[in-house]
Amino acid sequence: MFSITVWIFIVVAVLAYFVLKPKKRTINLPGPWGLPIVGNAFQIGKRMHITMAKWGMKYGPMCKVKLGPMEVVVISDQHVAKEMLAMDAFVGRTTPPEFVLYEGETVGIIGSEGELWEQQRRFVVRQLRDFGFGKSSMESIIMEEVNELGERLAAFKGEPITNMKSFLSLATVNSLWSIVAGTRYSQDDPKLRALAHRLSGAFNDAGENAGALFLMKWLKHIAPEFCGYNGIRRMFADLAEFVSKTIQEHKNTFQEDSPRDFIDVYLKEIKSTTDPSSSFHGAEAAGADTMASTLNWAILHIINNPEILRKLQAEIKEVTGNSRPVSFSDRPKMPYTLAMINEMLRLTLSPFGVPHCVLNDTEYKGVFLPKGTIIMINLHFLHHDPRVWGDPENFRPERFLTPNEKSLVKNEYLNPFMVGRRQCPGESLARDTIFLFLVNLVQKFDILKEPSSEVDLEPEIGFLLQPKPYKAVFLERKL
Numbered sequence: 183m184f185s186i187t188v189w190i191f192i193v194v195a196v197l198a199y200f201v202l203k204p205k206k207r208t209i210n211l212p213g214p215w216g217l218p219i220v221g222n223a224f225q226i227g228k229r230m231h232i233t234m235a236k237w238g239m240k241y242g243p244m245c246k247v248k249l250g251p252m253e254v255v256v257i258s259d260q261h262v263a264k265e266m267l268a269m270d271a272f273v274g275r276t277t278p279p280e281f282v283l284y285e286g287e288t289v290g291i292i293g294s295e296g297e298l299w300e301q302q303r304r305f306v307v308r309q310l311r312d313f314g315f316g317k318s319s320m321e322s323i324i325m326e327e328v329n330e331l332g333e334r335l336a337a338f339k340g341e342p343i344t345n346m347k348s349f350l351s352l353a354t355v356n357s358l359w360s361i362v363a364g365t366r367y368s369q370d371d372p373k374l375r376a377l378a379h380r381l382s383g384a385f386n387d388a389g390e391n392a393g394a395l396f397l398m399k400w401l402k403h404i405a406p407e408f409c410g411y412n413g414i415r416r417m418f419a420d421l422a423e424f425v426s427k428t429i430q431e432h433k434n435t436f437q438e439d440s441p442r443d444f445i446d447v448y449l450k451e452i453k454s455t456t457d458p459s460s461s462f463h464g465a466e467a468a469g470a471d472t473m474a475s476t477l478n479w480a481i482l483h484i485i486n487n488p489e490i491l492r493k494l495q496a497e498i499k500e501v502t503g504n505s506r507p508v509s510f511s512d513r514p515k516m517p518y519t520l521a522m523i524n525e526m527l528r529l530t531l532s533p534f535g536v537p538h539c540v541l542n543d544t545e546y547k548g549v550f551l552p553k554g555t556i557i558m559i560n561l562h563f564l565h566h567d568p569r570v571w572g573d574p575e576n577f578r579p580e581r582f583l584t585p586n587e588k589s590l591v592k593n594e595y596l597n598p599f600m601v602g603r604r605q606c607p608g609e610s611l612a613r614d615t616i617f618l619f620l621v622n623l624v625q626k627f628d629i630l631k632e633p634s635s636e637v638d639l640e641p642e643i644g645f646l647l648q649p650k651p652y653k654a655v656f657l658e659r660k661l
């Protein structure tokens with residue numbers, strides 16, 4: 183038994199510990215009231231972007247959400263977002279190790295920081311530019327995929343197509359792969375199908391709970407399949423194998439003086455320093471599914487509203503006389519098409535983009551933000567804020583046109599690729615690809631709803647907000 187003196191000593195020591203221990207400064211921002219220990223984790227629900235939008239409206243431009251011990255800052259104001267994204271202090275990343283190629287390693291552009299990130303990003307941006315957006319080489323690579331896709335869709339001879347996403351994924355993964363690796367597969371090739379399947383599968387497998395896994399990584403230990411962890415790891419394993427094999431083939435036949443494609447240039451640049459596969463995995467995973475999903479939404483909105491198809495086809499006819507395919511150079515004369523693409527991008531596939539992280543203790547607008555704080559830009563809300571967009575839930579390309587619908591209007595509130603130093607380096611490639619696929623499919627086909635089916639515009643929730651499977655009919659036009 184302890185004596186009374188020992189008890190007093192223990193009590194004083196415990197009190198002293200709590201009084202004297204350095205206090206962790208909490209972030210002084212408004213936010214939803216949460217439960218002890220778990221914070222707001224169970225209030226977020228499956229439709230995280232909707233919950234966060236409500237909190238954005240209620241608590242203002244910067245609010246704080248507590249997820250267990252972690253305090254996350256959510257930004258729901260365009261001006262604050264732009265200002266923060268331009269600042270070096272917020273250029274950090276907090277990609278959990280589960281979400282990168284080799285679990286536990288920080289490689290590639292998306293998840294890295296500092297020198298490694300700057301180096302890889304500079305290289306990828308330069309190569310994408312030098313390989314040439316809007317150049318004929320890029321255009322012919324993309325058109326090859328558009329044409330094969332057209333043939334595959336035409337082969338249905340008007341029978342309903344139920345797996346649009348898979349057709350679009352194969353074609354867009356292939357075009358990205360041709361640009362990166364200089365080789366193309368037939369869209370029927372089992373190797374390509376396996377890659378495309380894994381890429382988009384991971385985003386779906388991750389399903390409704392991917393956001394939760396991102397923020398509460400311990401979920402992988404108790405429910406790895408349910409929280410999407412297994413799906414993500416399967417995707418990265420397949421992707422790693424596929425890309426590594428290609429890189430090995432390149433290494434075997436590499437000639438320093440005559441680079442054949444993106445991979446050769448990369449091998450030349452960093453031959454002795456690091457594993458070249460990492461950048462490609464990152465860019466490929468980031469780019470492929472986003473483009474296919476954007477196009478998938480386009481088809482769904484076209485079958486839901488035939489007026490969109492009519493306007494697109496009228497504009498294409500005016501520009502090309504339907505005597506030739508549409509090309510990059512036609513773009514300036516196609517405001518409705520460009521407005522349609524903007525409206526597709528406003529839907530915001532990835533509701534929070536890729537979260538940022540505070541690099542060092544920082545004070546912003548009088549609020550102390552400790553190093554490591556996660557910053558989530560509420561991109562979906564910024565693109566659906568009723569105070570900015572009026573009728574955000576309506577799909578209305580005309581919102582990006584002048585009243586006579588003859589010219590495109592620039593809208594500073596549309597930033598699907600984000601802004602600042604982490605801005606998506608694939609923006610031009612994505613816009614080019616989406617443009618060529620959309621216009622050339624619409625020129626070749628009347629795209630209609632299968633009469634007995636319903637159109638459901640509610641997204642399927644995963645990493646990306648994707649259309650639920652639907653039925654579309656592609657009828658070849660006589661031009």
Ligand code: HEM
Pocket residue numbers: 267291292293303464465466468469470472473476531532535536537598599600601603604605606607608609611612
């Ligand atoms: C519709 C298509 C696309 C959309 C909407 C999109 C959107 C985004 C967004 C919102 C980010 C996060 C930016 C930030 O952290 O502030 C991002 C990052 C990134 N995207 Fe894209 N993207 C698309 C296509 C592509 C393509 C085709 C590529 C590949 C060529 C690509 C490569 C990347 C990379 C490498 C990053 C990470 C940049 C960094 O951390 O420095 N994206 N993208």
